[in-house]
Amino acid sequence: MKPIKLTMTAFGPYAKKQEIDFSKLENRKMFVISGKTGAGKTTIFDAISFAMYGKPSGDNRSAADMRSQFADPKQPTEVELLFELKGQSYFIRRAPQQQKPKARGDGMTSMSASAELYELKEDGSQLLLASNVRDTDEKMNELIGLEANQFRQILMIPQGDFQKLLTAGSQEKEKLLQKLFQTHFYKRVEDVLKEKSDALKKEAGKALEQQSLLLKGLPAFSSSMKDLLEQEDVDKRAVFGQMETDLTEMNSQQRECQNKGNELALKRDQLVAEKERGIAIHAQFDRLEAAKQEMDRVLKQEPIVREWQKQMDDAERAEKLLAYDLLEQQAVQAANKAEQRFKEADQQKKAAEQRNNQASERLLQEKEKQTVRDQAAAYLQQLEAMKASVLDYQSAREEAVRTKEKADQAEKRGKELAGQEKKLSEVLHQTNQQLQSVQTAKETFMEAAHHIEKSKGLIDLYREWQTVQQTILTHERITEEIKEQYKRKEQEAEEARQLGQKRRINWSRGHAAILAGQLQDGQPCSVCGSAHHPNPAASASDHVTDQMLEEAESRVNALNLESRKVEQKWVEAKSSLAHARENGDKLLMKLPIGFQMDQAMAELKEQEDRKSCAAEEIELKEKTEKTLLDLKGKKEILMQQIEQNQQREKIELAASFEASSVLKQLERAVPESMRDTSFFLAQWKQAKEEVQFLQHNYEQAASEAHAAHTALQSAASVWQERMEALEAAGQSKKAAADQFQQRIQEWGFASIDEYQSAKQHLEQLPLLKEKVTAFEQKKRDAAHLIKELQAALHGRSRVDVEELDQRIKGINEEWAALGDQAAALQSQINETIRIRNKVEEISIQMKKAEEAYRMAGHLYDITHGKNELKITFERYVLASFLEEILVAANIRLAAMTNGRFLLERLAERSKGNAQSGLDLLVFDQYTGTSRHVKTLSGGESFKAALALALGLAEVVQNYAGGVSLETMFVDEGFGTLDPESLDQAIETLMDIQADGRLVGVISHVPELKERIDARLEIHQSEEGSTAAFVFAGES
Structure with missing residues (x-):
């Protein structure tokens, strides 16, 4: 800087x-x-x-x-x-x-x-x-x-601070050098190693606890295993040895149960086969009884079947006469149709004669109206000659009215435009005056906007801080709730673990009681081999089944998982709370000291009002300028419209005069009574329609008379044809009736009614045949089945199936008991093997975790300062930077002290628990020994501090860790130097000018x-x- x-x-x-x-x-x-x-x-x-x-x-x-x-x-x-x-x-x-x-x-x-x-x-x-x-x-x-x-x-080293860097302790120097050389990463290495070490230690402890719980849950098959598991500290090696012995015995007992079960299964299968054969014989006797009953039902239907056979024979004879019956019906229908068609032709002929008479009479009447038709045609011709003049007169009169109206409109428009021009000139004058009165407000607007942005930033920051405070309260509440939830889950998990252990013990005792129930005096025990059983295990009232044991262990695992999840949520909640508090502190530091929300809101309101007023003035000015421009454009357009209207007024007056002249000429050619175009056209239309009407009536009467005469001739011809057809149909009807009567007698029917009765069964003929055939088939099937079953059951009797069921049931119960005993043994074997495998798996995990913990813990101890030098990893790195600083500082210190003093780092560990590694000593060439920098005199301390500051600036600048050291200010110290030392100090300061650094000195x-x-x-x-x-x- x-x-x-x-x-x-x-x-x-x-x-x-x-x-x-x-x-x-x-x-x-x-x-x-x-x-x-x-x-x-x-x-x-x-x-x-x-x-x-x-x-x-x-x-x-x-x-x-x-x-x-x-x-x-x-x-x-x-x-x-x-x-x-x-x-x-x-x-x-x-x-x-x-x-x-x-x-x-x-x-x-x-x-x-x-x-x-x-x-x-x-x-x-x-x-x-x-x-x-x-x-x-x-x-x-x-x-x-x-x-x-x-x-x-x-x-910038002010009064009283010049020697702080020189004499500061290791911790103070550490904070300064951390910032200068960005060594927080090395501190993070220590933190990561600690987190890793703690996590591995916790993991090993959990694994050991889990292993102990698993061993406690082993099935106590033998008394030796029971004694081992009841010890306070379980001997894992002894348990594993006894476990192998118990597994061998349990497998032996299970094989014996399987052999006995196989013998019982073979005997049971033989009895089941015998039972199935007896059931088959029972079924054949039942079928024989059913077949005899079916034969009795079939024989009872014979009278009905004979009636079905008679109806079937009659229907077959009636079927032979259907064709003759149909011919006779068709002949009757043809005769009836011919009679009906003759009646229709007779009626049509009479109607045609009446229409012909009426049409002839109307044609005679129309011929008598020839004079009326001639007069109507002459009047129409007269109106046709006058039509063109009447229409021209109407057009001329409309043109005269139209041109007169347009001339009047042009005159009126001219007056309106003159009035608009006067008003527009007045508005232009007023707008110019209004624009002059509006003052420039842009500077006021920008200034107010700047203050508003600044105030809003502070207000938003304060509101954000308030929101964070609410978030902190919410996180505190949630953290406390999750903490209580975690305690409850841990309590539930502990209760479930105790219940699981209790059920495991009761389950083991229950299986021991089952084995004890199978003991017999003089017979060896399957567990210990003794033939004497003085104190067999008794069945407990709270017997635990395999399912109950599995449910308890599943609940323990589920609650442990839930507890870990809640614990993780608690850690996350605490982290969120800490993060929220940190954000709140950062926001509060960014607010000005003594910030007041009410005052800030008032200042914001004041500046917004200023900005609003300035904006209104700016908007008014812009609108006024735009209005003025629009008004000038409108006036220019208006002047053009006035000039155009004056030209139009001249043209319209000339057109009006010309139209009036044409109208006067046409008035002399058209009678006054016909000058109304509507009246004239109505007279002309009426005359034309009258001529057309009279001519149409005449032509229609002639056409209708001709058509009526033609229709009469056609109707007479049809009447004659249908008369002849009626006579022929009557003869055909009589011949068909005679032939049908003859055929009825030939097929044995006494009358037509008897034929009609037999004909009714024709539709049921297929069904009757099917019923008769089905009856005969049932009769044959029943007889055949009876004969077959009697032959198969000759010399046999029914078997006692219930007695066989009781014998099979007894064997099944005995076999199930052996199965339960084998399943109980298998359950114990599976559980023992599962626990053995799980314990071995955990042992491997524990070994890996312990090895990793030893390595991580050792590294953490070293980096955390638990070493011979009593120095942390980060401070070790900082010490290397300090060594470089001392090299640069000693060059200047030697120059200022004629080579007498050199600064060096105290490498020896401090007494007690105090951390060290960054303290400074001064080596005195005169004495050949090192001593603490605090023992230097005032002038000597000034030289050492100045040299250290210059060396620090040089090293930091070389590393360029984002820090630019282009300036130095010194506020004390030169008064303590003798003339020679002063010269040396000044020379030293002069030397740093070569780097372009600015040095200011108060002295x-x-x-x-x-x-x-x-x-x-x-x-x-x-x-x-x-x-x-x-x-x-x-x-």
């Missing part, structure tokens, strides 16, 4: 606006700030520090205390700094929280702190980077790469002011201080 121009207003002893233009130094890289005590030398540093960080350069002063006591109360305190960083120019403006007179009334009001940061472009434009204190602080920290206290220790030492040709002199007066650069050779 390199300052270019510093501007202070009402800041410290500077009552008015004070500019310090560092660009006046030109190529000079060192200057002295001189003045009397209290004049304001250190205030220069305070102003630069305040502009960049919002804090003065010393810890004993606050930003609010920097308000000038000499300033006018209305003059606000403000600092502006134009500076260059990494080749880019920036401008920052800050104002501390302060009191100002109220805008209305007496008294003072509080003004919040403010800050703005701009990036200056090459084209002269400014880019706003931050507009409030919070954003400006964050952006400056990002740009500079140093916090305020680090800036003071490295670049009262005359020799220093003489050696450096640029001075910033501070002059003190009763009205406040002023500052100005003075260069060598100037008065």
